[in-house]
Amino acid sequence: NSKLRTFGFDIVTEDEKTVYPLATETQKEMEEWLLTLGKAIGLIEEEDTIGKLKELSVYGKDYPTPDGTGIRDYIHIIDLAKGHVSSLNLVDKNCGLQIFNLGAGRGYSVLEVIGGMRKASGREVAYKVVGRREGDVPVSYSDASKAEREMGWKALKDIEEMCSDAWRWQVKNPQGYINKK
Numbered sequence: 001n002s003k004l005r006t007f008g009f010d011i012v013t014e015d016e017k018t019v020y021p022l023a024t025e026t027q028k029e030m031e032e033w034l035l036t037l038g039k040a041i042g043l044i045e046e047e048d049t050i051g052k053l054k055e056l057s058v059y060g061k062d063y064p065t066p067d068g069t070g071i072r073d074y075i076h077i078i079d080l081a082k083g084h085v086s087s088l089n090l091v092d093k094n095c096g097l098q099i100f101n102l103g104a105g106r107g108y109s110v111l112e113v114i115g116g117m118r119k120a121s122g123r124e125v126a127y128k129v130v131g132r133r134e135g136d137v138p139v140s141y142s143d144a145s146k147a148e149r150e151m152g153w154k155a156l157k158d159i160e161e162m163c164s165d166a167w168r169w170q171v172k173n174p175q176g177y178i179n180k181k
């Protein structure tokens with residue numbers, strides 16, 4: 001899709017056997033991807049992220065949502081991993097091509113996530129409301145009922161646990177994924 005691939009390129013493995021297409025809709029998104037990718041493969045040094053940012057930018061508080069900020073379907077990484085295991089069990093039963101949404105099935109606003117992180121860290125989370133980010137939709141959450149019906153999978157962990165586990169991981173790994181001595 002040429003529209004989707006406005007900003008895109010292919011990542012080819014060393015043996016040139018596998019090609020991963022990487023595409024985004026905006027240049028900003030592409031820059032974020034490249035930064036993440038660069039850090040993951042060790043090309044770019046991961047910075048100590050705790051305490052570096054003066055404040056978080058909240059992208060818009062004038063959306064048609066209860067507190068005016070964007071709503072997204074956040075999911076705990078453990079729930080997501082279990083969802084993948086459930087899907088592999090289904091593959092073992094020769095289920096053919098199946099598509100499942102793996103999500104909490106509900107949304108949390110940006111301010112709810114900030115509140116969750118404040119509670120988890122015991123610190124104030126400084127933020128400033130700025131303009132809307134181009135391309136953002138007000139609300140996005142999944143209908144994961146098919147996964148529950150057909151794989152018996154359901155996201156169990158709430159925002160409190162997502163934030164406390166994310167915070168603990170961040171404190172233990174201030175350099176991100178790269179394990180420096």
Ligand SMILES: O=c1ccn([C@@H]2O[C@H](COP(=O)(O)OP(=O)(O)O[C@H]3O[C@H](CO)[C@@H](O)[C@H](O)[C@H]3O)[C@@H](O)[C@H]2O)c(=O)[nH]1
Binds near residue numbers: 056
């Ligand atoms: O510094 C920030 C970062 C994000 N947000 C808001 O937080 C929410 C979540 O943002 P983000 O984590 O960027 O997720 P999405 O907007 O849901 O987009 C991600 O998830 C989509 C669905 O998987 C993908 O299409 C996108 O590429 C990917 O960036 C949105 O309301 C943003 O406006 C802020 O207010 N400040």
